[in-house]
Amino acid sequence: MSLSGALYNAFSGLRANTRAAGLVSTNISNATTEGYGRRTLELTPGSLGTSGGVRIAGVIRHSDPVLVSDRRVSDASLAHSDTMYTYSKRLESLIGESDTAGSLVSRVTAFENSLLSAATNPASEQRLENVATAATSLTQTLNALSDEIQQSRQNADSAIADQVTTLNETLARLDQINGDMVKASSTGTDVATLQDERNRLLDSISSIVPLRVVERDRGEIALFTMNGAVLMDGSPVEIEFSEVNAIGAAMTLSAGDLNGLTVNGIPVNSTETGMFAGGSLAAQFEIRDVTAVENQAELDAIARDLIERLGPSGPDTTLGATDPGLFTDAGIAFDPLNEEGLAGRIQLNSLVAPDSGTVWRLRDGLGAATQGEVGDGRLLQSIAAALTEATVPSSASLPSVSRSFVNHISEYSSSVAGTRVRAENERSFLSAQNTALSELELSKGVDTDQELQNLMQIEQQYAANARVMTVVDELMERLMAI
Template sequence: MSLSSALNNAFTGLKANTRAAGVVSSNISNASNEAYGRRELGLSALSAGNLGGVNVASVIRHSDPALLADRMVSDARLAYSNDMFTFAQRLEDMVGESGTAGSLTDRVTAFENALLSAASNPSSTQRLELVATNARDLATTFNELSKEVQVSRQSADTAISLQVRDLNDAVSRLKDINEVIVKAKATGTETASILDERQAILNQISDIVPLRIVERDKGEISLFTRNGATLLDGMAFEVGFSTTGAIDASTTFANGSLKGLTLNGKAVSAADGGMFAGGSLASKFAIRDEAGVLRQSELDGMARDLIERLGPGGPDTTLAATAPGFFTDNGVAFVAASEAGIAGRISLNAMIEPASGGSWRIRDGLGAATMGEVGDASLIKGIADILGEQIAPSSGALSPVARSFVDHVSQFSSAMVGERVRSENAFIFQTAQNTTLKEMEFSKGVDTDQELQKLLQVEQYYTANAKVISTVDSLFERLLSI
């Protein structure tokens, strides 16, 4: 080997060592970055006449497409299960655990106990007032539960709009990145950094919908949902959605009051089996259009049952056929056609409101012209009895089996616990799966111990190349001095 060849080998080696040190440094500094792909220097022999040397051919970015795809699908499933668990848990907390103060079952029990107490001494104004107070509290609890359901539905509708915006923005950015990658491939420019940026964007939206990525010949990608909706394929497809200003119990997707998704102007579904099923976008639709509507209808069914038990045709024979009963629809008589949202409107009849001076009507009847016999507890007992009577509900939202009002409430409370348990189990499973996939992803990523060992090797190689240059320089000086 000539001195010139040795010098060229050492010089190209120094350049390669400098690049290698930069690659190792980048790997270590991004070890915890989920979007980062581990770098490795691609080297090749340099044939420059007879001088030889080493050439940095490329910087290789390592990734596992199959593992990434599984992890991103898991992201979407985890987001879905998290949203459904959060909704179920919030509603269970509002309903309250049976036997705890302020729970729905506790309100019913307190109302029943107040009736029994008043029946034992119907002349006591204080006990009659207690009946009115507990009845009002029961109605208020229904109001609050209904409000919580509608707030959750409204929040879901707003979140859908925000997620659609984020999805469209991300797809637009991915389209721009596709163009950059194609140009970079054509000019031989490194694409590792832009691929990291692309993966970061994919990670950001992977919880919104389950994604399927197809890489094309020139390095660009096409993006689809797992159920076949095209988001990006040469051109960016636009997902459309319009929010609704105010949502109440009568506002549903089924009756056309709420909007769904569109893809380039065509209606698509986010429900189970639909093109956008499986991620947090789908969970928002599930809460707004399915779970929330179901819970509201069940609350309405129980509120209607309570109103009708204590309304005309019930134990209070002083009530006219069209008069408001013990409980009203915001002060007026309830009609069956107005069942939707009644849980949010149920209220105690103003004639027997606490401190109104009309508590005697609980004993004598809402339609009574004057006070009756103060020792007569028959109406109070009749109210207590009919709450426990097995009656088939008029509402189609409740099971058609004849049950007492207490049984309806207990069944609803149990259903809330069961739904929370099911959604929690699904959430725990998806969390464990997602955590495992992320750990596998990291295990194939940057190993800082290995990178530090590489850095020590780079230092050794650098020293060796520098020593060769120094030696060649000394030899050239000796030759020139001859």
Template sequence: MSLSGALYNAFSGLNANSRAAGLVSTNISNATTEGYGRRTLELVPGAVGTTGGVRISGTIRFSDPVLTGDRMVADASLADATTRFDFARRIEDLVGESGVPGSLTDRINVFENALLNAASNPASTQRLELVSYNADSLAQSLNALSDEVQAARQTADTSIGAQVETLNNALSRLDALNDNIVAARSTGTDSASLYDERQRVLDSIAEIVPLRVVERDKGDIAVFSRGGAVLLDGSPVEIGFEPSYGIGAGMTFSGGQLNGLTINGTPVDLNGSVLFAGGSLAAQFQIRDGSAVEYQSQLDGIARDLIERLGPGGPDSTLGATDPGLFTDGGLAFLPVNEAGIASRIEINSLVAPDSGGTWRLRDGLGAATQGDVGDARLLQGISDALGAATVPSSSGLTAISRSFANHISEFASSATGERVRAEDAQTFVSIQNAALRELELSKGVDTDQELQRLMQIEQHYTANAKVMSTIDGLFDQLMSI
């Protein structure tokens, strides 16, 4: 081999070592970067007709598409479970722990105790005021719970709109990256950073919808939901959703008052519960159209049961058939056809409201024109008995089993707690699964120890090539001195 050929070989080696060292540095600095794929230099022998050496043909980006796909599905499952758990915990917190002051169960217990105390001394205005105050607090607790349930539905609806916007923007970005990757590969340009960015975009929407990614021959990808919806295949779809504002108890998707999803203008299955199932998007639909609606139905059933127990035909014989009872529908008599949302409208009759001066009617009857015998406790005892009587509720929102009013409250509170426990168990399970997959994915990514060993090898190679060049330089000096 000639001196010039040896010099060329050493120079090509130094160039390759310099590039390889740069990749090692990049790998180490991005060891914990989401979506980053470890790089190595791809080398081939020198071109035909040369004296040898090495030639850099490109950069190899390492990834495990199967493992990454499993991890993205786990991301979606975790987002789904976390969304459901957060909602269940919110409802449980609002209902309160049984027996804790301020909880829903405590409100009914305090109200019943106030009735018993007043019945023991019906002449006490202070005790009658306390009955009025606790009855009003019970109604307000139902109002607050109902309002919070509807607020959760509104939050879910707003979140759906935001997630759909994120999804559309990400699909457009993926389409552009597909074009860039295809162009880069066709010109031989390094496209590893484009692959990293594409994975980051996929990760940004993996929590919203569980994805299935198919790579095409030219390096571009097609994206589908695990439920079978085409999201990107040649061109991105446009997912449509019209948010609602001011969601009320009577507004439902099935009733046509709330909107579902569309793909390129065509409505998808129901509200997307099949095609987009498994991620945070489907979880928000479940809250808006499922869980929260069920909670509202139970609250309305409880409010209706309370109104009907103490309304016309109940313990107060002074009430006419169309008169509002102790608890009213916004001050009016309750009509069964208006059950939807009654929990948000229930309030104590203004005739016996706190500080109204009419709390004596709790003893003498709402329809009484004047005060009667101050020692008569029959109505107060009758109200207490009506609350404690085991009756079958008229509302379909409650279980059709004979129960006292307090038992209906307890069942609702237990249901909220049970749902939170189930949601927490599910969230814990998928969280552990997700963490395990992430750790496995990182273990197959950049190993800093291995990269440092590689850097030492590169340094040795660099030293060897530099020594060759130094030796050749010395030989040239000797030749020139002859």
């Protein structure tokens, strides 16, 4: 080999060593950077007509597309489960545990106990006031639960709007990166940084909807949901959603009161069986249109059962057929055709409201013209008995089985608690699965110990190439001196 050939070989090696050392430095500094892929230098033998050496063919970005895809699907499943768990946990905390003061069950128990206490001494105005206070606390708890359920639906509607905005903005950015990738592939520019940014963006929306990424020519990607909706293929779609200002108990998607998703102006199925199913976006629709609606319907049915037990056909014989009973629908008689949202409107009859001065009507009847025998506690006993009597509820939202009012409350509380337990178990499993996939993905990322070993090898190779250049320089000086 000629001296010039040896010098060229050593120079090409130094150049490759310098670039490789820079990549190692970049790998180590980004070891914990989200979406970063480990880089290595791709080298090829020197081209024909040279004395050998090495040529830098490019930079290789290492990743496991199958593992990344599995982890992103897991991100979506975990986000869906976490959203459902958060809702069920919130509702359970508002209902409260049965033995906790202020819980729904304890409110019913306090109302029953106040009736029994007043029945033992019906002449005591204080005990009658306690009945009115306990009844008011019960209605206020039902009102608060109803308000919270509707607020959860409103929050879900707002979250859908925010997530749709995030999807559209991210898809627009991914489309720009697709264009940059095409330009880079045409000029031979390193695309590893663009790939990092693209992966970061994909990860940012992987929890909203489960993604399927398909590689296209020249570095472009197409993006689909796991259920087949096209998000980007050549150009991104436009996902649209209109948020509503306030959601009431009677407002539903099927009735046209609420909005679903549209893709490029075409309505799509927004339910758990639709093309966007599986992530946090679908979970918000499930809360808004299914779960919270069912919770509200059961709560309204319970409120209806309470009103009807103590209404005109109940123990108070002083009531007329159209008179409001002990509990009313916002102060008026309950209309069976207006059950939706009843739990948010139920109130104690103002004739026996606390501090009204007419709580004696609890003892003598709401329709009584004057006070009766102060020692007569039969009506109070009958009201208490009506609460414990097993009857078939009128509402279709409750099972057609004879149960007491207390049993309806207990079963509702238990049902919500059971839903929370199931959601928590699913969330724990999916969280463990997601953690395992994330750790496996990280294990295939930057290993700082290995990178330091690589750096030591690069230093040795650099020193060897530098030594070759020094020797060549010395030989050329001797030749010039001859």
